[in-house]
Amino acid sequence: MSSAPRVPGTILVSVFPAAPGGGNPAPIVPDARGLTGEAMRLIAAHHGHESAFVLPPVDSASADRRFRFFVPAHEMEMCGHASLGAAWLLRRRGEAPGATLHIETLSGPVRAIFMDDTVELTQPAGRAAAVADLAPILTALGITAADLADAPVLNATTSRIKTLIPLRDVARLHALAPDPGAVRAACEAIGSTGLYPYVLANSASAHARQFPQNSGYPEDAATGIAATALYAGLCTLGAAPLVLTVRQGEAMGRPSEIFVRRGPDGTGLRLSGRVELLDEVTHP
Structure with a gap:
């Protein structure tokens, strides 16, 4: 197991669970300011899962947050389940109070759309x-x-x-x-x-x-x-x-x-599923 830096407040969620023990675990760092890319990769390697890191946006006029995603081996442009998990967590913490969260990613802008307990993530039509x-x-x-x-x-x-x-x-x-x-x-x-x-x-x-x-x-x-x-x-x-x-x-x-599903405007897709909190962890 790789040695990861100490980052208090890393939150572990499970995304898309269909039954107890199901879903894909996603470590989320809701405030990743100050972390280098290599530090983020080491955190993903420590947990062995795709991980999301929440940062201030580069362009605050068009986005609310910037998400970075790492697997143990490298950075990824986009991760659907970690995006849903991070958006759900920000909403749960009261840090995404609006109906829509505008997100910068390396693959381009996406939106998390909140409806009651449901989060939908936009994707291009493909x-x-x-x-x-x-x-x-x-x-x-x-x-x-x-x-x-x-x-x-x-x-x-x-x-x-x-x-x-x-x-x-x-x-x-x-x-x-x-x-x-x-x-x-x-x-x-x-x-x-x-x-x-x-x-x-x-x-x-x-x-x-x-x-x-x-x-x-x-x-x-x-x-x-x-x-x-x-x-x-x-x-x-x-x-x-x-x-x-x-x-x-x-x-x-x-x-x-x-x-x-297709988005209501017919120009893109919407991705959704359950998210549940697993644990709040720190790194040894």
């Missing part, structure tokens, strides 16, 4: 394109073309490119045990930041798993940005429902539930 060379993906996941459902493999993105891999059944999805090195090689070959195999349970719900390219851990329990990429991919295929429910983390014993 785009998707077919992946021509499937060999690295099949090798990485240990599957054959016969395991694929009758839909194209897509590189899709709203913030970061995720590779959407349609499988025929949930049992095959949950049996996947890819080698992280093979996943990294496949992602590098196809220009992706993670493999996102999924199974459509029906027209409005899917089961999925996320194997990141190079985050410092082999799998995510819940990945908001991949879920929005899946919605963007389904839009490309003309198969997106009004609200898509994505169930992730089941194979890890961390059941998670993510919701994605």
